[in-house]
């Protein structure tokens with residue numbers, strides 16, 4: 001999983017939708033309920049609502065003649081609230097906001113004004129204008145009455161020129177109603193295609209009209225939507241007025257001093273924190289039904305589902321929630337509220353919340369509200385780290401200080417005795433290969449190093465080995481961090497194998513979560529302390545376990561004893577493992593660590609990385625892979641200013657050469673071939689053989705039996721998902737189910753299959769589709785992990801099926817085109833990889849073109865039924881170089897001489913760009929894929945002037961300079 005650094009406790013965060021960043025696990029996009037069906041079926045009148053006459057041929061309508069275009073009249077009631085187009089036949093109304101929007105899409109937005117507004121505002125209901133072909137009507141499903149336009153589509157009637165509006169799931173929820181009308185559900189098509197309403201429903205304004213209309217940019221519109229939340233009357237003029245006041249300085253490559261550093265990062269963290277807070281607190285859910293249970297610690301556990309509401313809900317283990325209930329008592333209504341922490345998700349997709357307090361209205365089950373509580377801890381700790389870095393001269397050595405700020409300092413070499421012939425292998429870990437050996441040796445000799453390795457090259461094994469040697473040096477304790485809890489656990493497990501004393505600190509809110517390294521955790525070690533000296537504490541602990549609570553006096557005694565024990569255990573450890581944010585835990589407040597190792601550091605933001613470093617670091621090791629996905633930053637503005645760039649990346653940009661690992665132990669050699677060439681300059685070699693990764697009992701119709709890989713062409717169209725913020729592709733979901741069923745049938749167990757997709761909409765749809773259609777036992781399908789690419793980072797499976805989803809005529813392939821995302825997706829498989837997508841559409845992007853060509857050369861690009869696959873003959877012309885193609889940057893001017901600037905930008909697709917603006921005069925400005933998550937500020941904002949007055953060759957007097 002890519003680390004979500006903001007959430008100390010959050011391993012499930014994922015980023016997947018095209019417009020907004022954060023979309024997390026545990027949401028459910030199914031939204032047809034049988035209740036709605038029974039209720040609404042009766043009162044729907046066919047004529048008025050849902051039958052559309054003669055509309056399949058939109059050429060019949062000549063909008064200006066029929067409807068009398070009144071464009072130009074900007075103040076018109078129904079003028080588009082974005083661009084001002086007021087031609088009545090081209091607009092429709094958002095029901096929630098009462099605002100009108102046009103169905104035009106080429107005025108700077110990646111969707112029509114109407115769709116863009118719905119997506120941004122999270123609204124989903126649309127009313128047509130009275131002069132529209134259908135007259136004034138609310139768009140709704142004929143069968144269920146559901147009104148989410150992202151789920152709505154139409155089915156043409158067989159006999160007449162009539163269509164019926166129905167939701168995507170109508171056939172499942174009421175086949176009888178459709179039969180009656182003689183409808184063929186297989187003809188269903190969505191109302192929104194290519195992010196525009198079908199023109200027979202709401203006309204698309206003429207090109208000339210759009211040109212005359214007000215030009216809007218996504219950035220402006222997003223701000224306008226923000227303003228509307230507090231002032232529904234706001235206009236684009238208000239946005240412009242406001243714009244002068246908010247300037248965020250982008251990150252730089254070098255900093256004059258730690259104050260300048262803090263002045264840039266501090267506001268960016270604040271920005272991200274505010275955004276995150278607003279997002280979370282926006283998520284209150286009402287009408288929740290709770291099933292109460294009593295847990296081991298006697299605490300009450302509330303189990304509930306978030307219902308079939310299609311709005312995204314993001315919850316992760318360790319999140320704090322508040323439950324509320326208005327109870328009717330004899331003395332009138334009384335409000336109960338209590339807080340708790342998410343401790344598990346059940347197989348039925350229930351959320352389990354353990355309550356902090358002991359009282360809970362366990363006799364009531366319905367009518368609860370759930371609020372999401374925001375914790376600012378991770379941001380506060382990042383801010384604190386920035387401050388320590390600036391004001392505390394002992395926060396790290398002078399060498400580290402200057403290196404991090406990008407100053408020129410003389411290289412330091414530490415003396416290490418590496419006896420001749422030693423392999424430096426640590427007890428309990430695999431024998432190091434040559435590149436790993438070199439990495440360990442170099443790291444031990446240098447006070448600051450970067451270790452970079454493609455997937456499965458033993459970064460974690462090497463990290464554990466390094467920690468072993470550092471700890472054995474006798475220079476004190478080592479602090480070992482990673483951005484995510486999963487990665488920390490993984491590393492702690494490996495370090496323990498070397499025989500070192502390891503303590504894993506997790507936040508209090510995670511103490512009740514199941515963990516593979518529970519025995520290493522501080523709370524476990526405290527709770528299970530043995531020995532005669534701790535009798536009093538043991539007694540209190542037993543009492544607490546039994547009753548759940550202690551008397552205030554006992555509680556105080558318990559807390560004191562606990563504190564002392566914690567300290568003893570921590571002081572006795574060789575190695576302390578925690579998330580980077582967890583390094584700021586108050587229990588570590590007066591600990592100092594000279595040696596820091598950060599695994600997966602490319603998934604942390606800079607200030608996050610700084611947290612463990614400013615605890616006295618003199619020897620820093622950062623491990624990661626900047627060719628995989630970076631940290632999660634949800635606020636676009638903060639992202640654009642460079643907060644999502646890791647310290648690791650910036651240090652490389654500053655010229656620190658990473659030590660590379662080059663032998664991978666995960667993938668079948670045929671699977672590592674392409675990523676090695678494309679992402680790792682062809683230097684990745686294989687530590688496993690084809691036979692190591694051939695599962696001979698699995699019978700799958702691979703096009704080339706010795707190569708367990710294929711690209712299976714599917715040409716079905718993409719659709720927007722129910723949330724409006726993501727996509728799905730039904731044809732690809734069908735193909736996924738076929739592959740899954742085949743694998744299961746040939747004896748692969750569900751745990752060994754992973755389905756990955758960039759889009760949350762498709763994730764939800766695939767899960768739903770597999771259990772609905774799959775012929776095997778439903779539990780088998782449920783046990784298959786279906787996840788976003790982002791949340792699969794760091795994981796592996798024997799078989800990976802990737803569904804690409806994007807398939808359209810006009811718009812691009814969105815954030816699927818981020819090369820790092822593709823790299824992560826195709827490097828998860830050990831023994832077999834199936835990619836499902838539309839080759840014709842994907843081929844427009846250079847990287848996909850290369851991948852498709854690779855599959856074709858290997859005779860693994862196929863089409864047809866799974867039982868009779870044939871080579872797919874679609875033409876794969878090399879795409880014209882497009883300004884929007886991010887792969888172009890990493891692969892610029894193939895074969896041509898590449899300038900230093902270009903190479904710089906190529907290497908750092910995101911921040912390289914930001915620097916390039918300032919450093920190289922802004923000549924690489926063309927990368928804004930309007931649909932991707934990243935948008936860049938105009939070039940003038942990136943003025944980078946190298947600091948001039950300070951002489952960095954001289955160490956400042958006040959910083960300790962020695963190791």
Ligand SMILES: Nc1ncnc2c1ncn2[C@@H]1O[C@H](COP(=O)(O)OP(=O)(O)O)[C@@H](O)[C@H]1O
Pocket residue numbers: 430431432433436453454455456457458459460461462665666687
């Ligand atoms: N030198 C080695 N010899 C044999 N197996 C190794 C070696 N280094 C790593 N591995 C194995 O390769 C796999 C991936 O290692 P890991 O450290 O998790 O890689 P990364 O962190 O780079 O993804 C693990 O199963 C590990 O045991």
Ligand SMILES: [Mg+2]
Pocket residue numbers: 459460
């Ligand atoms: Mg690892």
Ligand SMILES: [Zn+2]
Pocket residue numbers: 080081082083084085101102103104113114
């Ligand atoms: Zn418009």
